[in-house]
Amino acid sequence: MRHDLRDVCMQIRRDTVRSIYRAGSGHPGSSLSAVEIMATLYFTDIFTCFPDRPHAPERDRFVLSKGHAAPAFYSTLAHKGYFPLEWLDTLRTVGSPLQGHPNLQKLPCLDCAVGSLGQGLSIANGMALGLKRKGQTQQVFCLIGDGEQQEGQVWEAAAFAGQHHLDNVCLIVDCNGLQLVDSMAIIKDMEPMDAKWDSFGWHVLHVDGHDTDALYDAYGSAKARTDKPTVILAKTVKGKGVSYMENQAEWHGAAPDEAQYEQAMKELTTEVKA
Amino acid sequence: MNRVPMRDGYGKALLELCRLHDDVMVLDADVAKSTRTEWIRKEFPDKYINVGISEQDLVGTAAGLSLTGFVPFVSTYGVFLTGRGWGQIRNTVCYNKLNVKLGGAHAGISVGPDGATHQALEDIALMRAIPNMTVITPCDWWETYKATLAVYDIKGPSYVRFGRNPAPVITSEDTPFDLYKAAIFRDGRDVTLFANGLMVHEALTAADILEKEGISARVVNVRIVKPLDLDTICTCAAETGAAVVCEEHQIMGGLGGAICEALAQHHPIPVELVGIRDRFGESGKPDDLLKAYNLSAEDVVAAARKVMKRK
Incomplete structure (x- = not known):
């Protein structure tokens, strides 16, 4: 294992469950599936960023389009040093910079903020185009959910990135297979995803979304492409790391009660020692 | 013109x-x-x-x-x-x-x-x-x-x-322009005609007609709907005591709504609204549509007469 991210991923999982438990609401399932995807960006050398200078022009960009994964994103940023870890306990409370879904005005260290699904890839494309126009070589990463692909705007943006050969865009699809009500396959199946993205002019990769080495290699492959945008279809487990949440659609947007919280923290502690 | x-x-x-x-x-x-x-x-x-x-x-x-x-x-x-x-x-x-x-x-x-x-x-x-x-x-x-x-x-x-x-074309390159101000295009004492877009021209024409009837109408171009120029709007309300709002938009939620919200809170006076009255448009020549949907100078005149009676 080239980058041992197990500790930081465990911390992010613990923070995620704790902050949602304290807030009494949030989206644990969708946050826990995306932990490795974000940690591999922020805690390896693949993603250039400067927590002390969050707007440095030479930084790479990250757009969290599935804004409901905010608890895991906030924890990632806090551990990276963008803001104090104590802020995590203010999630979803009045006056907090950590809104239920991110906001740039309240948390200016972000590259961008999205709450309404389907909007992030267009923004990432605009950033990528802007960087190209300025002759800058930074990469724009964007994370969406698999169910989010049901939004038509995603495909408007997919066509735009293909048309303009935005090779500085790397889209990650968190393929946990579940959405709010049920499985994606039952509601509106977006498979075959690879054929869809390929036909829109994208370079398509499949990875295990919890394997940080595989993610790292995929990000590297995206950065190396010079002809087309890359989409990484990251197979994940919704609720990953908390046994009773795993692969359960009902944990898309529900907070654990006290007993459930304690069990989750017990499980997340055990695994980090193993 | x-x-x-x-x-x-x-x-x-x-x-x-x-x-x-x-x-x-x-x-x-x-x-x-x-x-x-x-x-x-x-x-x-x-x-x-x-x-x-x-x-x-x-x-x-x-x-x-x-x-x-x-x-x-x-x-x-x-x-x-x-x-x-x-x-x-x-x-x-x-x-x-x-x-x-x-x-x-x-x-x-x-x-x-x-x-x-x-x-x-x-x-x-x-x-x-x-x-x-x-x-x-x-x-x-x-x-x-x-x-x-x-x-x-x-x-x-x-x-x-x-x-x-x-x-x-009712302004020129030299007409003063302050983005955040409503502009008084014609002074008057008896009623204020607040308007924007195409309806500013209709309001000016209406003021000419009203003058012949002995009604002195002030015409204010409210080109900025948000943030509203409260000072100018309230001053006009205070000085003329009645208003007509004219716009090429639904009467709900547009300039008429904005001015009524402001006046109701700061300086209540009788107001009449000239605009599209909660219906969709249809195909037609622009001038025919403006007449058919009651967006002509004559409609502004009628609204001014009506609001004057409510003073």
Whole structure:
């Protein structure tokens, strides 16, 4: 294992469950599936960023389009040093910079903020185009959910990135297979995803979304492409790391009660020692 | 009277902005000829991006460009920009207070023969309700030109609304223009005619007719709908004691709504509204439609007579 991210991923999982438990609401399932995807960006050398200078022009960009994964994103940023870890306990409370879904005005260290699904890839494309126009070589990463692909705007943006050969865009699809009500396959199946993205002019990769080495290699492959945008279809487990949440659609947007919280923290502690 | 389409003012201003500023970008959803962004496509091809027939992507792409330091001017038909792009305008552009400049073309019923699907009659209401948004409805092509230049200097989102057809030119290059002020175009004592867009011309004509009846009407061009120039509006209310609001928009949620909200809270007086009365438009020649939908000077006169009786 080239980058041992197990500790930081465990911390992010613990923070995620704790902050949602304290807030009494949030989206644990969708946050826990995306932990490795974000940690591999922020805690390896693949993603250039400067927590002390969050707007440095030479930084790479990250757009969290599935804004409901905010608890895991906030924890990632806090551990990276963008803001104090104590802020995590203010999630979803009045006056907090950590809104239920991110906001740039309240948390200016972000590259961008999205709450309404389907909007992030267009923004990432605009950033990528802007960087190209300025002759800058930074990469724009964007994370969406698999169910989010049901939004038509995603495909408007997919066509735009293909048309303009935005090779500085790397889209990650968190393929946990579940959405709010049920499985994606039952509601509106977006498979075959690879054929869809390929036909829109994208370079398509499949990875295990919890394997940080595989993610790292995929990000590297995206950065190396010079002809087309890359989409990484990251197979994940919704609720990953908390046994009773795993692969359960009902944990898309529900907070654990006290007993459930304690069990989750017990499980997340055990695994980090193993 | 000389007539020039307001959209020519938009195109002229964009050309000038492109000459002046490296950071200006012009985004289109495949209606360049209609919005006059065609002029940019020809003269500044590097500053022009056609995202295709994709209004949601149009707004989102502009948001991303603004986050890399560009000042995107985004335009398509007002009904599609503010309708199909509303969620993007609200949640991405306005909530994050991004520096994106929206241009809503083909505003109002005077779009004409294309019919109700293409006539933006709710766009002001849609834009005005969103925090951080500045909303402007110029009265002619010179004002469209000046407003488009002026919004470049706003640090945040804006919506400038303008019409398709040749419209009376009632200002000149030299007419004073302060973006944040409502402008008194004609003084009067008995009633204030607040108007914007095409209806400023109708209000001026109405004031001429009213004068012959012995009614002294003040005409105020309220080109900025948000933030509303409360000082001027309340002063006019206090000095004339009655008002008519005239606009090429639904009477719900547009300038009439904005002024009634302001006056009800700060200086209540009788108000009559001239606008589209909760119905869709239809196909027809612009002038025929303005008459058929009670947006003519005669309709403003009738409303003024009515409100005078309520004083």
